[in-house]
Amino acid sequence: MTQSTPPAAEQGGAGLEGRLEALGALFEEALERFVAARSAQPIENLHEGLRYALGLDLPAGPGRGKRVRPLLCLLTAEALGADPRRALPFALAIELMHNFALVHDDMEDGDVMRRGRDAAWVRYGAAHGINLGDYLLVQMMAALAEGEPDGLDDATRVRLLRLLTSALDHTHVGQALDINYRHRRSLSEEEYLRIVREKTGYYLAAPIQGGAIVAGASQRVIETIGEMAQYLGPLFQIIDDIIDLTDGKGRESVGSDIREGKRSYLVAYAAQHGAPAQRERLFDILDKPREATTREDIDEAFAIFEALGAVAAGRDYCRRLHEDARRHLERLPRELAEPLGAVIEMLVSRKQ
Template identity: 45%
Template sequence: MGPTPAREQRTAILISSPFLMTREEFAAKISELVPTIEAGLEQWALPQCEPIANLDDGVRYALGLDVKEPTHRGKRLRPALAILTCEALGGQTSQALPFAIGVELMHNYFLVHDDIEDGDTMRHGRPSVWKQFGVANAINIGDYLYGRVVPVVLRSLELGADSTVVLRLLTLLAETFDHTARGQALDMNARSSLDLTVERYLATVTEKTGHYLAAPLIGGAILAGADNSLVDDIRAYGSLLGPMYQIVDDLIDLTENKGRGERGADIAEGKRSFMVAFALSRLDRSSRQELLAILDCPRDQTSPDEVARAIGLLEQCGAIACARQTVRDLAERALRLVQTMPHRLSQLLVGLTNFLETRTR
């Protein structure tokens, strides 16, 4: 069977593009910025007074500043995107750093609270914050991380940023927080759904992940003085990348375990993924009821055999294959959008698209 017209079109886009950046080149750019980002976290994110047990150490733990092993901390993707976007449009690293650190703090706030809400005991290959410090302390650690966002972003003023620009950045983060929290509520509500559709799933993850992933790009563009038209184009690109990122995340959970301790953690959690939404419309009644029974079983009572059976049902109805194709389709649409953007930004976003489409953690 030959390549589909869509795949041929995508290949043509990539081969003819002067902006092509490989996954490896993009990953190298992220890695180069990690020391700068972590120095910023050390300087601005941590308490600058007498240490308090179960707070200072918890903040360092949540941010992965207590270890050198990169698999025990985040990829620093979002802060790097803010810096790289700003640089691609003519700005400076130092100009974008406070906003980038603010984005990373908000990201880790969400992770700490998300693990509590989902009951996840592992994060980045080690105990999650609530598992290590207890639920009450973890809530406080997450709250502290979020409370640092505004003071850190305000440091942009000390570096010469216009107050109007800083207000736009803070408004962007507030709107992102609103969308993400609403998306998380939709996601949690869907966990008891018996008739979730693919369309509802995509609307949920666009709300939960799309704005969240676009915000660093938009903020970096604002700092570099981008006009509203370009900001709108970046926002449209992010609205495609968010669902793509989440579906890849769903797929990784079935194959790589995402550093959460076990393969299929989303199934044990009862999460309604893209594959589940697809399967609910394709499986026969008996198989559908079997899948829902596994998903709705309490997490600590779901056996590895039941998780494996659920994965088998998803494979059987074509849900996993459909998820992979949907990721490719979203990536193709995103790549078409970036072709009209400024040269260096296009190069960056092609690399980002390739990186997210093929990531394994």
């Protein structure tokens, strides 16, 4: 797709799937162009690392990551009547921000794999890993500040900068809480939900709100999106937590959250509702080093969740979050509510 191709919205009747595909192609081309321009004089490890973290060393396709956030941004801008190209600077910024967070989170969590291959810090070493994550965040700023030609006015750029800043602020608060709780042997449902809201609520709202800002949406629409995401973020996260106990992300990884000692919804539920002995045993298992956790340990943690009805409680809570999110969705203009609602249902069902 070149600069002279008509915007995705105008391309024949394709329906939502077709629109997402066209917007995805528009985005990938813009990302390639942006990264190529920023790495005209490539520095060893740094610019390879940038392409690696963004999956640009792979052919276009799912290996690059799902690009959920930029798609939500472009779809929202388009649904509200803007040329999606005007939202490209923010869509780029949000994807660069997301990959920054992945590179650093993997280091903070000691995760060695990402999207089925070595995490960036494993591939390039810890020093380059930190520097590369920082570089991705600087590229986020560059995408927003410089953007594409015939782009955004300065007032809109500053509004979008405030939106990113606020989202990142909450994410780092959530991450600090998350790190703090790793060293604690207690966690209530309320504490779990606070961490998840800080880490995911604002971070999921930002791409949709950014698309709406570019399209000139009202403050009421921006706020409703923000409220909706406060339910959607935890919804997606709790679904992930439950998936870890069922089919995982592949048969062999069932229970990997337990090996990692992750403080999931199920852990919070069990810690709040379990007897002291159950709670002690659960945290003993979670706090074992990853490689020391046996299959029996995982089965025992599963049995504790089962005995307390944690999974059923989680599913029930998800139903309520889903309803609350839908209630907010209905308050959005119909031309946005319809495609956005369809994408949200796709995400919920793909996760389940």
